[in-house]
Amino acid sequence: MFRKFTSFAVLALSLTVVAHAQDPKSVLEKYLADGPGKIAFMGVFLDSRSRAALTYAFPMVHEKLHAEHVTLRLRPGGADLAGNVGRRVSVRVIGYAEDDRCQVVAVRLPSDILCDNAIPHITMSVAPGVPPKYSNDLLLRGFDPLDGPTLTGIIGVGR
Numbered sequence: 055m056f057r058k059f060t061s062f063a064v065l066a067l068s069l070t071v072v073a074h075a076q077d078p079k080s081v082l083e084k085y086l087a088d089g090p091g092k093i094a095f096m097g098v099f100l101d102s103r104s105r106a107a108l109t110y111a112f113p114m115v116h117e118k119l120h121a122e123h124v125t126l127r128l129r130p131g132g133a134d135l136a137g138n139v140g141r142r143v144s145v146r147v148i149g150y151a152e153d154d155r156c157q158v159v160a161v162r163l164p165s166d167i168l169c170d171n172a173i174p175h176i177t178m179s180v181a182p183g184v185p186p187k188y189s190n191d192l193l194l195r196g197f198d199p200l201d202g203p204t205l206t207g208i209i210g211v212g213r
Contacts (some may be wrong), residue, residue, distance in 0.1 A: 093211045096130040097123040098143055098163075100176075104205035108159070108176065111203055112150065115157040116179035120186055123207070124161055124176055126169050130211070134168075141209045143167060145174070147202025151192050155181045158189040160197050161205075173197075 100108065100122055109121050124145060127134050149160035157178040163169055173193040177186040 093130060093135075093213065094128070095125050095212050096127045096134055096138065096209065097125045097212060098145060098167075098207040099123045099210045100205055100207040104203075104207060107203055108147070108205060109178075111147075112157070112159060112178055114179045115152055116155070116181045116184075118180050118182065118184075120177045120179060122176075123212070124163070124169070124174055125171060126163075126167065126174075126209070128170055135211070138167075138209045139211065142206060143209060144204050144206050145176075146204045147176075147200070149173075149193075149197035149199050150202070151195075151197035153192060155184045156188050156192050158192055158197075159202065160193055167209075 105121055109119070112121075114121075126138075143164055145161040145163055147159045148162045151158050151160070157180070158175050159178060160173050160175050163174050171190055173190070175189055175193055177189040180186055180188065
């Protein structure tokens with residue numbers, strides 16, 4: 055389930071690389087120009103080193119790999135975006151769950167970050183035909199607590 059980290063993996067977690075950096079001004083301008091319907095969600099997008107460390111610690115169980123972001127808000131408004139997009143944050147892995155359909159890690163967000171999900175998480179992998187949102191149902195049934203890695207990412211938006 056959870057691999058203990060080698061010193062290389064711990065070092066990789068401490069380095070930062072902007073993989074999904076989004077200029078806050080351009081995101082807000084696009085939001086105002088296109089309207090709220092064009093932005094599907096706001097989330098913490100993991101940098102490439104954190105994503106690599108995460109997939110090393112929790113090898114893929116199902117066919118479709120995700121392991122790229124924590125969804126914070128669905129259809130965010132301008133107030134959600136202002137002051138958040140482009141911000142670098144750290145999240146800590148605090149739990150793990152899997153079944154025959156999905157694999158997910160629960161995370162702890164900084165206290166000032168709001169999340170629509172009851173349990174903030176990163177969907178790791180899903181079986182064919184299973185939507186990533188199934189992770190929410192799986193986590194609500196319970197997860198194994200653990201002291202996992204701290205990951206870094208940038209708050210951005212997805213369509």
